[in-house]
Amino acid sequence: MAEPLLDVKNLQFRFRGQDQDVVQDVSFRVGRNETLCIVGESGCGKSVTALALMGLLPKDDVRFGGGEVRFDGESFAPSDQGRIAQMRGDRMAMIFQEPMTSLNPAFRIGDQIAEAVERHRQCGRAAARARALEMLAKVGIPAPEQRLDEYPHQLSGGMRQRVMIAMALANDPELLIADEPTTALDVTVQAQILDLIAELQAETGMGTIMITHDLGVVAEIATDVAVMYAGQVVEYGPAEAIFNDPQHPYTIGLMASVPTLTGPRRRLSTVPGSVPSIGQMPEGCRFSSRCPFAAPVCGTRPPLRDITPGHRAACHFAPLELHLERSA
Ligand SMILES: Nc1ncnc2c1ncn2[C@@H]1O[C@H](COP(=O)(O)OP(=O)(O)OP(=O)(O)O)[C@@H](O)[C@H]1O
Ligand code: SF4
Ligand SMILES: [Mg+2]
Structure with missing residues (x-):
């Protein structure tokens, strides 16, 4: 398989004073002309992941685990934020969550x-x-x-x-990272901005990472989706697979509020409960405190693994249909 433009492997870090990772084993790929959407509730680590990829994390405040960031075939240690920033030059660009900042x-x-x-x-x-x-x-x-x-x-x-x-x-840029670029805007302007990014992408072939809360936007533009929960990617794969056959209980919860392509847009987050804070994450599966299927085995961490080729989920019981059929 051809090398993707960006290949993030096991990105892992915490801020000074934290005793658990704020981003843990995050992996994904983005190819030229592709759009990866990163979704997940507020505070799950989307923006700090983007900042790490841009080499913008203040290295004195952050402790990195292992991992690797490959950009166009060149390998970087995530802890080497200075070298990433230097390489980024005009090859990677970011649109920040709040334009005035x-x-x-x-x-x-x-x-x-x-x-x-x-x-x-x-x-x-x-x-x-x-x-x-x-x-x-x-x-x-x-x-x-x-x-x-x-x-x-x-x-x-x-x-x-x-x-x-x-x-x-x-x-x-060859890679654009857009962090909620349209959240503050009204719906008409949102649509114009997304069209504009799509147009420029078609023109230049850039790869795009779009961070958004809006599943309507994801349905429209994503080629691939990474669902993050509490600093981890819990489900990852082609957009079609994530929408048509979500496998992680968290994704299934989010999808309960999925708008139809023609219906009104709604923001995600209908999963009952709230994300535990850093330092209070459960051992094992971080979603276990909110998961309707939680069982003793969930006290060990479920790896992100292929459910079908290229469609990965981090749940001991995925594929869930199979499990539900067996326990019926
Ligand atoms: N400089 C920092 N020092 C300590 N903790 C931080 C720092 N920056 C972010 N965090 C924490 O890291 C976690 C992830 O934050 P992040 O901004 O990436 O969330 P997000 O997924 O982008 O949320 P939102 O959807 O609200 O933008 C949060 O708990 C946040 O409080
Ligand atoms: S591993 Fe267990 S707690 Fe985690 S999502 Fe799967 S069933 Fe729920
Ligand atoms: Mg953010």
């Missing part, structure tokens, strides 16, 4: 994009500014020449998110 309110947006372009391409200011203009037009910002000279506060939330996308994509 990554736009500097004191600088005109055209200058901010041009600066990112200049830094990575080592071109002159005029060429960088021309690229900034081109990108603003591409992300659908009306009157882009005028907008170049405006400050972030002069733009609406939707326009700011477009600026973030323009900035992230200005250097034609």
